[in-house]
Amino acid sequence: MKETIKKGTLILCGLLIAIGVAGKVLPQEGNPAAAPVVAEKVLVPGGQSVGVKMDVRGVLIVGLEEIEGKNGEKVNPGLLSGLQIGDIIMEINGTEVYRAEEVQSLVNEARDTVKLKVKRNQRIFTVSISPVESGEDGLYKLGIWVKDKTAGIGTLTYYDPSNSTFGALGHGIVDPETNSILSVEAGVLLQSQVQEVSEGKNGDPGEIRGIFYHTSDPLGKLEKNNGFGVFGTAYDPIENPLYEKPIAVGTRDQVELGRAYILSTLSDNEIKRFEIEIEKIEEQDSPEDKSMVIRVTDEELLEESGGIVQGMSGSPIIQNDRIIGAVTHVFLKDPQRGYGIFIEWMLEESNLVEK
Template sequence: MKSAFKKGGLIFAGLLLTIILVGQLTEAPQNDAASVDVVSERVLVPGGHSVGVRMDVKGVLIVGLEEIETADGERINPGIKAGLQIGDMILEINGTKVYKASEVQEVVNEIRGDVNLKVKRKEDTLNIRLTPVLAKEDGLYKLGVWVKDKTAGIGTLTYYDPVSQSFGALGHAIVDPETGSVLSVDKGQLLQAQVQSIQEGEVGTPGEIRGVFYEAESPLGGLEKNTSYGIFGNAYHPIENTLYDKPLVVGTQDQVEKGKAYILTTLDDNKLQRFEIEIERIDHQKEPSDKGMIIQVTDERLLEKSGGIVQGMSGSPIIQNDRIIGAVTHVFVNNPQKGYGIFIEWMLQEAAS
């Protein structure tokens, strides 16, 4: 699975409420000065590390519907007949929770009759009654659905919070490429990844970071949430950034300026690097969106290596004036040198919700 998903001429560049901590009151020198509040700004360790995401989907996702041929030669699609749709998530069959694709067929063939499905469709939970069909091909009862229960991909870490030991990555959701549905996390892990090669982006064809990750190596953390504004979880141990010896302050969208900034990302030398970009447009927002800034890659090193922004770079932190202000989320399909960025405040808000 690739964490990329094409939509409206854009493609996700992969697989925040500003939080200000108020310190204790301190007394100013007593030469006619009043006591003042000392405000401690939140700080984060910037990411840029290439990471693997392995995720078990909560429930079983329907990615296709098919006709079943019966013993008498009739072709029936029981799923469509009952009203199932691609993108539906099967949670229970006759009250039995199902977590794996293999469990669906096992439960259905134990029942050998009508089944009641508990299904999640976007934000709604539905109860659907369905009559399975006995297939001529193998003699098994079937619902007429293709299902999946796992997904994996490569992306980029955005930040690590040294206080809460939490992390955020991608800046957008992991979606199912067949359905476009945001996948609900049952359990998952953030893993160390090694970039193998870079497919350069061209006009009309987004590039791609190709990498591998190893289950045997120590995972970076546990995945808790997959949302429209990033994936979030808790790290198993501190995560360091080789380019910065201390955390950076979080920048609000009001502190973002047009002009020079940087992104941190990892290419096929597997070395975390900083590349110059230009922030061309800022859309100040009252509601969360993953398209808060338009950025353009100006660093010749990155342009020569990848052509600009490619899939797998989503989550690359955007740094300006030594503040973390956001993350890369999309690349323009018709101009891989440009893309969108999300404000870091929306990621932090989503992580805290």
Template structure:
């Protein structure tokens, strides 16, 4: 397989982090409370997030130059972008290095490939081609096995240590498919710079995270957020829990968002909830927000990439999290209701 290490495990250990896009990127959950908690701690703290996939995702194709011409074995066997390869000849593969090793062992022999496509298992037969330039056997597919970036924590349940972040899933940047999670963790991070948002050009928080400072483990990557458990009380020390709002308690009008736009400092900023969408109209875009805080508008232009997950508070309750920015108006964006997000946890 022609493999470009896009987001490979070795590249996931980055000090300079990229930011999860607001337009978005499982292990079995550990034992935790079966019911939605009545109170949680609103966070608003950015963290580094690294994720390793369950299997390897096909993100593109290219021809393999062999002695008898160019070949496209990955496409010829029926693989498509977004497919998740889990086994080759019954051998489980979870990393780029494992795929490379199996291909060299099989060489030019016919092989079976088991993959997931739209949550269904498919079985394909392929034959790798020996590349004339380096002698390696390849299938002509670009694959990805991990991602890393910065995101914002939304809440933590003080009793169980369960946390939620982003308010949307982590999707592959090439295929827009939800990355299947094998393992992952959150890391200490600091915001080092802001690219201000403008009409037609969403801004972003830029920062760095410490690869040797794990703060918790991930157990799920869903369309309602990423979830995990904190390793200790470093992030929650001194913070107080607040009631969780139900949909019926959320109303249009003044609210605040809690965000970390400089260093590791968290601050509340004024916003207005301008619309609440009917239940079922959009499961993850439940609210429309408008930033009204002069300080935040001056610093970021409104909502920027990396702020997704920032908790929304109203009337002393946690009501939701920021999820998306409007590209043509960075002062406005969408939010997910906290009860919707907690159901995903």
């Protein structure tokens, strides 16, 4: 009998320790001796159309071309040195580079072999290149095309009132020519006003077209861009008129097949709730995109946009009064269907909050 009681005590202690580690433990009201309750994470759902404007850290190589020298010979110094489209030039001869025009200036200043600090994926290395004096304009060139800024329209996913952070898009901003995730040097989240919605059709995903406004008064600063969204810190609290209070986060094991809702802003520039169906849920034990397959069933949304269109990425997915994820992609051949990502992965990959 004593042995049985001892085992039961050990199991109970282990359970209490697990609860303590999992989250903040709060006593139940009116009964201090009652079992503890784990505080839930809460967020303000987004749904607002937002503009994302950011400077790229370093300059991104988006093209390689041959340069015709003064002797008439055509050569591509960048290609010969091993540079690739998608590489990011961080430094030239020890000077940090932030603007495309700085590349031309530093190369012409050197007029001789230059050393480039280059980032490719997660690897950083140094390359030495001898520029060619162009027979066309006399400038010294490396045979590369570079860019340093990007901007676009998307949807805010959430605002976290506990630490003033936000997440949007549900996927990273990539360079359309290289499909590379762009590194953030500086950037802002802006208010956006929808001007037009082009309907999605088979083979054409459609698009929300909008303009940035109040550019001198941004919503927040961008701090991170990765495969799970763009993240940063808001300057002031962000509210959603559909929700008086923040709502609980739904973990991936709480996501169910069946009815749910997305929050998006279309041509009337108001956040609206649209009905969807969750058709498939992927089993994921670590952060991945494409966590679930969703289908738009809301007649109003289907009539106006044909389903999911570009610019709706980041629209929060709500189920059972919890924010469970965000819209990420549309099926090119079926705009009524698309992918969503678990909100857990966005929060974890933001690296702006405690895990």
